[in-house]
Amino acid sequence: MDRAALALDVAREVGFDLAGIAPLAPPPAAERFEGWLAEGRHGSMEYLERNRERIVDPRSLLPEGHSILCVGLGHSRPAFALPDGARVARYAAGRDYHNVVGKRLEKLARRLAAEGFGGPWRKVVDAGPLLERSHASRAGLGFESRAANLLHPEFGPWFFLGELLIEEDLVPTEAPVPGSCGTCRACLDACPTGALFAPGRLHAPDCISYQTIENRGPVPRELRERLGDWAFGCDVCSEVCPFGAGTPDLAERFGAHPALRDEGLVSWLTVGEDFSTRFRGSPLQRPRRAGLARNAAIVLGNRPSEEGRRALLRALSFDPSPLVREASSWSLGRAHGADRGVRAALERARGREEDGGVALAIDRDLAQ
Ligand code: SF4
Numbered sequence: 001m002d003r004a005a006l007a008l009d010v011a012r013e014v015g016f017d018l019a020g021i022a023p024l025a026p027p028p029a030a031e032r033f034e035g036w037l038a039e040g041r042h043g044s045m046e047y048l049e050r051n052r053e054r055i056v057d058p059r060s061l062l063p064e065g066h067s068i069l070c071v072g073l074g075h076s077r078p079a080f081a082l083p084d085g086a087r088v089a090r091y092a093a094g095r096d097y098h099n100v101v102g103k104r105l106e107k108l109a110r111r112l113a114a115e116g117f118g119g120p121w122r123k124v125v126d127a128g129p130l131l132e133r134s135h136a137s138r139a140g141l142g143f144e145s146r147a148a149n150l151l152h153p154e155f156g157p158w159f160f161l162g163e164l165l166i167e168e169d170l171v172p173t174e175a176p177v178p179g180s181c182g183t184c185r186a187c188l189d190a191c192p193t194g195a196l197f198a199p200g201r202l203h204a205p206d207c208i209s210y211q212t213i214e215n216r217g218p219v220p221r222e223l224r225e226r227l228g229d230w231a232f233g234c235d236v237c238s239e240v241c242p243f244g245a246g247t248p249d250l251a252e253r254f255g256a257h258p259a260l261r262d263e264g265l266v267s268w269l270t271v272g273e274d275f276s277t278r279f280r281g282s283p284l285q286r287p288r289r290a291g292l293a294r295n296a297a298i299v300l301g302n303r304p305s306e307e308g309r310r311a312l313l314r315a316l317s318f319d320p321s322p323l324v325r326e327a328s329s330w331s332l333g334r335a336h337g338a339d340r341g342v343r344a345a346l347e348r349a350r351g352r353e354e355d356g357g358v359a360l361a362i363d364r365d366l367a368q
């Protein structure tokens, strides 16, 4: 067996569904990525700019390296909702994929070493320092779609990517995965915010996933209603994709995290110092406590309830984060603005608010 085929076999043996090999070199999308950054479509993800050179040329990650072993792990499962109906992106419902994929990559590296693949290696999980979709498409794991993701005939858009950079010079995978979007544009038409502004082109600051996960500041007011039920991430462009239909139910692979299986928005909004404990091992730690509580506050404004009204009033008065108080004010104004008790509470909160930005926001919500 040749060395490339052996490496791919080992990748499947350690549990990856998909595997292919790309050269350790700038991928096809490098120029497109530079243009995307230059147009400022990455929002506040400054780390992408800071790491631009490393991201574009992966040789800087492993100067002795020659090959990227690209792997995929399916995570398709039925639509996921909290007990109160709020939505969470399916990939985030269970155990943190960074840990699962990362540990499997380490196992792969050990197994390869035992097979005589010597030298240094480096694992990468998630988009961080690598244009992973472009490398993966070069390695035959799927084709780059109009939704700016990677599609595979069996797993559709529902699979995680990981990469193992290795020293050995392996023959890259030849055959591209068959398929194309054809005349379909369902994702572009369905995107609630127009973030997919052209085929394959994403304006991150308009994307619900970006806003609810990456953005550390307030969600722009003009986008908040369009978040709808999405409290973390958004699957709309994947759910309408014909390649996502008929994918296997792999829910048991990642399970459901207790903070998502048993809790709802009110619980998320009122989470305190126990945030790290309650969300340990979940991708929902990424926006941190204030970001997740902000998301919960906004969705409670889109899904009014009496319990939600009480929780928003408490957050408006007592939450230590201006981000959460501001979002609570918006939601109270939107969902309960006709309630005289709520108006009075907003006025009282305005009187004692020390943060200038939140005070202005409350004024705006009272005026509306
Ligand atoms: S994740 Fe949601 S908001 Fe972002 S591009 Fe897809 S459909 Fe649009």
Ligand code: SF4
Binding pocket: 145, 146, 147, 148, 180, 181, 184, 185, 186, 187, 188, 237, 240, 241, 242, 243
């Ligand atoms: S919804 Fe249609 S256009 Fe969008 S990624 Fe899927 S196949 Fe391509």
